[in-house]
Amino acid sequence: MASGRKSVPGRERQQRSGWDAWTFAGRTLALGGLMLALTAVAMAEPPPGSSPSLPDNPLKGRLLFESRECNSCHGLVGDKLGIGPNLGERHFSGTFLELGAALWNHVPGMSVTFEVTGLPWPQLTSGEAMELIAFLYFIDYLGRPGVAADGEAVFVSQGCSSCHSIGGGEANIGPDLAELRNFASPLYIAQQIWNHGPSMLEGMRRLDIPPPNFGEGDLADLSAFVRQKAGPGPRERMLLAPGNPNHGNDLFVSKGCSKCHGADGRGGDGGPDLRLVDLRRPAETIASTMWNHALGMRSTMQERGIGWPEFQDSELADLVAFLYFLPFSDSVGDPQRGASVFRERSCKDCHAAGGSSRLEGGVPGPELSGTTATASSASMVAAMWNHAPVMKKAILGEGRPWPELTGQDMRDLRAFLMSQTAAR
Ligand code: HEC
Ligand code: HEC
Ligand code: HEC
Ligand code: HEC
Structure with missing residues (x-):
């Protein structure tokens, strides 16, 4: 079974992506660190003409947020500027046009402060409007940093400690999770759990351990605990980049999700309509949701002769970014x-x-x-x-x-x- 950890050609490029700031420090720091991620992405522009409606890197809008001077009046997370509301703490949900309407409705209030500060009214192309709004929508994707002590509680209460040790110990039915130290971001752990899901679930059934069911934040905490227990790795930590929702859309089809959940997650043949599920949650929570339904999905897959999909490199991150953006699409109006x-x-x-x-x-x-x-x-x-x-x-x-x-x-x-x- 391919683990996806050893053969990772794409990962070196994403080294120091800044995404690790998300796992290791607070969200405020992460948003600063994410600037670094953009350098890596700029080198991998999509081919001309493909013009996806969503940005390949939803964090790219942060560059505009600064170059268009939105940051002169608006803070993101933590910082208070006092002129405009802190947009990182606003938790924007809703579709693209719902956020577009929010922007429109604030025009009079905003323009007064433009007059006071003498800032020019920023002109936006349609691509830039999409990037900015997608960025505001994306902020909550980052979630909160994990707490190692809470992760230990998850490790024990979810039965992991019956089969796994970290950095040495009795339990040895599964591999020692200290091996993950270089890659222990919440999404990477989720990807490994998912890939090894069928054999783990089988082991749990045999040992009469109930399948783990993760709550919001559990994977982030678990990841913090694994990193703390495993100690620093021999090399720099290499973690997953933020997901590319357009690539995730392709994976949704190529990995067979659309066979049951329909194109665009609309539901249909055997799987629920994913647009009706609240998937605008932190990335690790979306991955948890997938896992929590793994048992149910696995039995439907078995009935229908569909193989268990596995993920390499940043594939789970891409898929999760796609799921996060499902509620962002607008339906056609009347x-x-x-x-x-x-x-x-x-x-x-x-x-x-x-x-x-x-x-x-x-x-x-x-x-x-x-x-x-x-x-x-x-x-x-x-x-x-x-x-x-x-x-x-x-x-x-x-x-x-x-x-x-x-x-x-x-x-x-x-x-x-x-x-x-x-x-x-
Ligand atoms: C000169 C100061 C200023 C600048 C520059 C500015 N804004 Fe604002 N913005 C405001 C103020 C003040 C409000 C609150 C207006 C109100 O309550 O009606 C606001 C409100 C908003 C809201 C609505 C917030 C909510 O809670 O619903 C959004 C979204 C927004 N701005 C986005 C932007 C973006 C994107 C940019 C950059 C293109 C930007 N703003 C640039 C001052 C500014
Ligand atoms: C009081 C007059 C007035 C009202 C009311 C008004 N607009 Fe406009 N609108 C204008 C003017 C004038 C322009 C051209 C502005 C410019 O050149 O910068 C414009 C430009 C536009 C454009 C850009 C058109 C283009 O081809 O680029 C759109 C879209 C638009 N308005 C939509 C609306 C909508 C939707 C409403 C109702 C919610 C509305 N407008 C209400 C006066 C108005
Ligand atoms: C019943 C025993 C059992 C339990 C309980 C269990 N695992 Fe596993 N786990 C395994 C086995 C066995 C493997 C190796 C499976 C394989 O090779 O396909 C594995 C593999 C993994 C891997 C991949 C490791 C790698 O090196 O890539 C991770 C990560 C993992 N488990 C995490 C967890 C977490 C987190 C929990 C608790 C929520 C958990 N496991 C609960 C038995 C278990
Ligand atoms: C063989 C059919 C099938 C395939 C293939 C499939 N699913 Fe599912 N999916 C289901 C079913 C059935 C459920 C409901 C299971 C349950 O509630 O236990 C579900 C539930 C889910 C949920 C949770 C929905 C909720 O209510 O919270 C998510 C998220 C999800 N699937 C994502 C995916 C993704 C991503 C893929 C591709 C990697 C995929 N599914 C592949 C059948 C499938």
Whole structure:
């Protein structure tokens, strides 16, 4: 059985990736250290033309967060700047357009502080809007650092200590886990447990040990405990890079997950709809969720003659990143509802779309059907953001309230404007 630990061509490149900061220090430090990870990624740009809708490295948005000076007013984790809210502690959930709507709704409040500080309103391309918002959504993926003492409790209560020692001991049914010292990140441990799952589960059944069931944070704690017990490794620690959700999407198909969970995790043949499961959880918790259902999945796989999927290198990390981003995708909106949002949220006062013309006397905005502005959700968010200062002056100048939007409004508006494009 391939362990994935010895043959790891890709891992050297990810050495000092900064992701280890995530495992060894606090999240604040991790977010700083993650800058290093970006250097490695910049060398492996995706081939031109592949333009995935999600960034290959969700941490890349952090570079924009700084170059667009969002960090002049917003802290991420721990640091307090006082001008804008701390975005790392905001726990953004919801779809891309729901986060896009949050950005839109804060335009008046934000732009006041732009005027005060004299900062220019940052212009974003659609790719940049996606990267920034995906980054904000991604922050919680990092989870919290593990606590070794709690990991020891997990090691005993989940029965690991019946079969494993760490750095010498009685239990020797399974390998001494000190061997993991160089790689003992929570996701790497999860990957090894998963790969050895079938034989471990069989051993547990024989010894009448209930299969382990991990709670939130257990894998992080376990990983901290293994590292503490195993002591420093002979070489530098080499850990997994943050996952690539696009690669994870490919793995979801190639590893057979989609056979039961359907394309995009929509459910279908024998597996639940994963979009309905709350998977926007820290990476190690997602891996735990997979493991906690391993027994149930294994029996379905056996019934259907599907082999146990194994993971090498950063494959589990990629898959987990894909699962994390499942709730981020927007469904298609309702064009009819979008037409009423367009009317009621005052867009129609200034914009024509398709057959309908703008109101007499309003500030003329561009015709919105047939624009590239709504070609994708990301271009719509970017266009609305870039034009926000002009719209703000026009709307608030007339003493009218800012037209706040929900994510559903955004989806429906886009569906409406797209349908108008199609009708021309
Ligand atoms: C000049 C200061 C300033 C800059 C620069 C700035 N913001 Fe803000 N931002 C604010 C303020 C103030 C608020 C709160 C506004 C409100 O409550 O309506 C805010 C609110 C937000 C919110 C909503 C937060 C929530 O709790 O829902 C998001 C998201 C956001 N900003 C993202 C960004 C991004 C991304 C950038 C960089 C492109 C950025 N901001 C740049 C001042 C700023
Ligand atoms: C019933 C005995 C048993 C229990 C209980 C058990 N394991 Fe294992 N474990 C094994 C055996 C046997 C292997 C080697 C399996 C193989 O070679 O396929 C193994 C392999 C592993 C590996 C891969 C090691 C490597 O060098 O790659 C890890 C990690 C691991 N176990 C962690 C755990 C953790 C964490 C727990 C508790 C949650 C646990 N195991 C509980 C028997 C057990
Ligand atoms: C043979 C069918 C099958 C395959 C293949 C399969 N699953 Fe599952 N999956 C299931 C079933 C059935 C459940 C529910 C099992 C249970 O509750 O014990 C499940 C549960 C899950 C859950 C937990 C959902 C929840 O309710 O919390 C996750 C996450 C998951 N699978 C991910 C995956 C991934 C990732 C893969 C590919 C590596 C995969 N599954 C492959 C059938 C499958
Ligand atoms: C008070 C007038 C006014 C209102 C109300 C208004 N807009 Fe605008 N809008 C403008 C103006 C003016 C521009 C051009 C801004 C510029 O050039 O920077 C614009 C630009 C845009 C663009 C960019 C178009 C492109 O082709 O790049 C989009 C998208 C947009 N608005 C959407 C909306 C939506 C959706 C609403 C309703 C929630 C709305 N606008 C409400 C005046 C308005």
